[in-house]
Amino acid sequence: xxxxxxxxxxxxxxxxxxxxxxxxxxxxxxxxxxxxxxxxxxxxxxxxxxxxxxxxxxxxxxxxxxxxxxxxxxxxxxxxxxxxxxxxxxxxxxxxxxxxxxxxxxxxxxxxxxxxxxxxxxxxxxxxxxxxxxxxxxxxxxxxxxxxxxxxxxxxxxxxxxxxxxxxxxxxxxxxxxxxxxxxxxxxxxxxxxxxxxxxxxxxxxxxxxxxxxxxxxxxxxxxxxxxxxxxxxxxxxxxxxxxxxxxxxxxxxxxxxxxxxxxxxxxxxxxxxxxxxxxxxxxxxxxxxxxxxxxxxxxxxxxx
Numbered sequence: 001x002x003x004x005x006x007x008x009x010x011x012x013x014x015x016x017x018x019x020x021x022x023x024x025x026x027x028x029x030x031x032x033x034x035x036x037x038x039x040x041x042x043x044x045x046x047x048x049x050x051x052x053x054x055x056x057x058x059x060x061x062x063x064x065x066x067x068x069x070x071x072x073x074x075x076x077x078x079x080x081x082x083x084x085x086x087x088x089x090x091x092x093x094x095x096x097x098x099x100x101x102x103x104x105x106x107x108x109x110x111x112x113x114x115x116x117x118x119x120x121x122x123x124x125x126x127x128x129x130x131x132x133x134x135x136x137x138x139x140x141x142x143x144x145x146x147x148x149x150x151x152x153x154x155x156x157x158x159x160x161x162x163x164x165x166x167x168x169x170x171x172x173x174x175x176x177x178x179x180x181x182x183x184x185x186x187x188x189x190x191x192x193x194x195x196x197x198x199x200x201x202x203x204x205x206x207x208x209x210x211x212x213x214x215x216x217x218x219x220x221x222x223x224x225x226x227x228x229x230x231x232x233x234x235x236x237x238x239x240x241x242x243x244x245x246x247x248x249x250x251x252x253x254x255x256x257x258x259x260x261x262x263x264x265x266x267x268x269x270x271x272x273x274x275x276x277x278x279x280x281x282x283x284x285x286x287x288x289x290x291x292x293x294x295x296x297x298x299x300x301x302x303x304x305x
Contacts, residue, residue, distance in 0.1 A: 019203060021187055023174050024166055024216040029060035035271040039278040049278060051119065052299055055155065058109035059163050062102045066167045070096050077176060084181035086190035088168055090142040095164060100134055103160035122152045151301055158298030165189055165215035184227050186212040187219050192296045195260040195272040196227060211272035213296040226252035227259045228294040240282055246270055247279045249286050257294040258286050273297060
């Protein structure tokens with residue numbers, strides 16, 4: 001594993017017209033499926049990556065079916081802005097039952113294709129699960145109660161919740177959201193990031209954005225700064241020798257945590273969720289070095305992909 005240690009120095013100063021929040025595109029799941037298929041080729045986790053590609057395609061078709069959804073009132077939005085809270089926060093916003101319809105669509109779509117027997121069995125159980133128990137699963141997932149959570153069900157439930165939150169966020173539009181008091185959490189839904197991405201393009205060339213694990217929004221955070229404790233001291237970058245230069249683990253000596261960072265100038269096709277799963281070997285090495293992962297990927301909760 002290779003490492004680079006960076007101490008405080010010149011930290012990126014964003015331009016005045018910086019786009020702070022970038023909501024996901026409506027074709028995100030289709031693009032993610034293509035990335036997962038590409039990453040699966042010759043990969044040790046090929047079967048799981050292909051399974052997730054099928055999941056992403058099911059998410060894409062489910063999103064196309066979602067229409068009306070309840071949204072926060074103007075009074076609720078203003079209150080959130082005033083207090084630095086996420087309007088669609090997982091612990092404050094009452095999600096609509098619609099997400100369960102999305103889940104059932106994903107289950108039926110996946111069931112019609114080739115699947116591992118374990119996944120097919122989990123789908124069968126979820127199709128028979130009543131609404132109250134599905135809501136309980138969602139609460140456990142979003143609340144981080146992984147001891148009680150049925151981890152086999154987690155990827156399916158998470159996929160449906162991602163569709164619901166993406167649709168709700170894009171229905172409101174980026175101008176509806178302000179900044180949070182806690183900059184390490186998503187300003188849309190209050191979820192932790194899955195990873196960060198250094199973007200390319202005229203508007204944000206070289207700028208770092210945290211990528212939400214739930215609604216898939218991206219929000220700006222300056223580089224060479226811990227996304228967990230916000231320290232600018234003792235920031236190190238670790239990668240696997242011989243692996244893609246587009247993937248590093250950004251580690252903090254202060255809070256002893258790390259978050260992966262992906263560089264689009266090295267690989268313009270990187271996707272925070274897909275590439276995070278595909279680079280799980282880096283997580284293993286970081287864990288062995290005693291550094292804790294701060295990012296959340298709902299498709300790696302089991303830790304044994």
